[in-house]
Amino acid sequence: MHFQWYPGHMTKAKRMMQENIKLIDLIIELVDARIPVSSRNPDIDELGGQKARLILLNKSDLASERWNEKWEQYFKEKGFSVVRVNSRSGAGIKSINKVIQEACREKIDRDRKRGILNRPVRAMVVGIPNVGKSTFINSLAGKACAKTGNKPGVTKGKQWIRLNKQVELLDTPGILWPKFEDQEVGKKLAFIGSIKDEILNTMELAAELIRSLSKSAPDQVKHTYDIAGSEDPYEVLREIAEKKHCLTKGGELDLEKTAALFLDDFRGGKLGRLTLEFPEDYR
Numbered sequence: 106m107h108f109q110w111y112p113g114h115m116t117k118a119k120r121m122m123q124e125n126i127k128l129i130d131l132i133i134e135l136v137d138a139r140i141p142v143s144s145r146n147p148d149i150d151e152l153g154g155q156k157a158r159l160i161l162l163n164k165s166d167l168a169s170e171r172w173n174e175k176w177e178q179y180f181k182e183k184g185f186s187v188v189r190v191n192s193r194s195g196a197g198i199k200s201i202n203k204v205i206q207e208a209c210r211e212k213i214d215r216d217r218k219r220g221i222l223n224r225p226v227r228a229m230v231v232g233i234p235n236v237g238k239s240t241f242i243n244s245l246a247g248k249a250c251a252k253t254g255n256k257p258g259v260t261k262g263k264q265w266i267r268l269n270k271q272v273e274l275l276d277t278p279g280i281l282w283p284k285f286e287d288q289e290v291g292k293k294l295a296f297i298g299s300i301k302d303e304i305l306n307t308m309e310l311a312a313e314l315i316r317s318l319s320k321s322a323p324d325q326v327k328h329t330y331d332i333a334g335s336e337d338p339y340e341v342l343r344e345i346a347e348k349k350h351c352l353t354k355g356g357e358l359d360l361e362k363t364a365a366l367f368l369d370d371f372r373g374g375k376l377g378r379l380t381l382e383f384p385e386d387y388r
């Protein structure tokens with residue numbers, strides 16, 4: 106299975122990010138809690154230089170809570186501030202302001218020593234496509250926020266969202282590109298739906314996901330669909346098709362449709378909260 110992306114967009118996005126990073130104190134990086142490493146682009150570590158760093162384990166509602174905790178610990182050990190969030194419901198969002206202040210403590214102290222008081226921290230949200238950047242910004246900013254920008258002293262063309270007296274957020278998130286060269290990474294991104302399905306073989310992808318879950322969460326598929334659960338992933342698709350009466354017009358089992366349904370169920374959390382990669386594989 107091969108995955109592709111569009112190199113032109115990547116270069117432009119990287120350039121924009123390099124320009125924007127100069128303006129900010131803190132990088133808020135969203136990752137998908139189900140695949141916290143595969144949904145990052147390690148280039149951000151180099152681009153970010155000395156900036157304060159906050160990692161948000163977003164879509165934490167779709168990942169296993171036990172593994173969310175372990176991943177939080179993993180990133181903290183690497184020197185990041187970390188918060189688990191569900192940007193859709195707003196869970197975890199309230200604690201962010203305090204964490205931002207802590208993450209930027211050095212900068213705030215430095216300012217204070219120079220006699221600069223109450224200069225807001227400036228932050229930028231970054232992450233791969235579909236990780237939830239817009240949802241997060243809306244959730245954090247809420248309705249009460251006012252857009253600043255295009256005023257004297259504010260960089261022309263940049264829009265800042267004033268979250269409160271202490272924090273301003275660049276209103277356009279930075280798009281990072283995942284590491285598609287690694288086929289394992291590409292596969293996981295496809296599982297969570299971050300690569301367009303049209304360029305992928307749905308049945309093959311569903312079979313791969315079934316294979317992967319049979320190792321990490323062996324009973325989940327069986328329980329969800331109340332099936333015996335064969336060793337062969339294509340047989341599992343057949344079992345699901347039978348249970349769901351997923352048939353073609355000619356009355357045959359419609360495995361293509363079943364595969365799409367299965368992937369939708371997984372992505373929507375109907376199979377339960379499932380994490381697809383684990384910290385011990387990245388130590």
Ligand SMILES: Nc1nc2c(ncn2[C@@H]2O[C@H](COP(=O)(O)OP(=O)(O)OP(=O)(O)O)[C@@H](O)[C@H]2O)c(=O)[nH]1
Nearest residue numbers: 163164165190191192193234235236237238239240
């Ligand atoms: N379950 C769940 N869904 C989420 C969460 N955050 C975002 N989503 C959903 O994920 C999808 C993508 O969210 P967006 O905010 O559009 O993602 P984005 O990173 O701005 O995407 P691009 O514009 O492609 O860069 C939407 O369907 C959101 O509703 C979350 O914490 N939990």
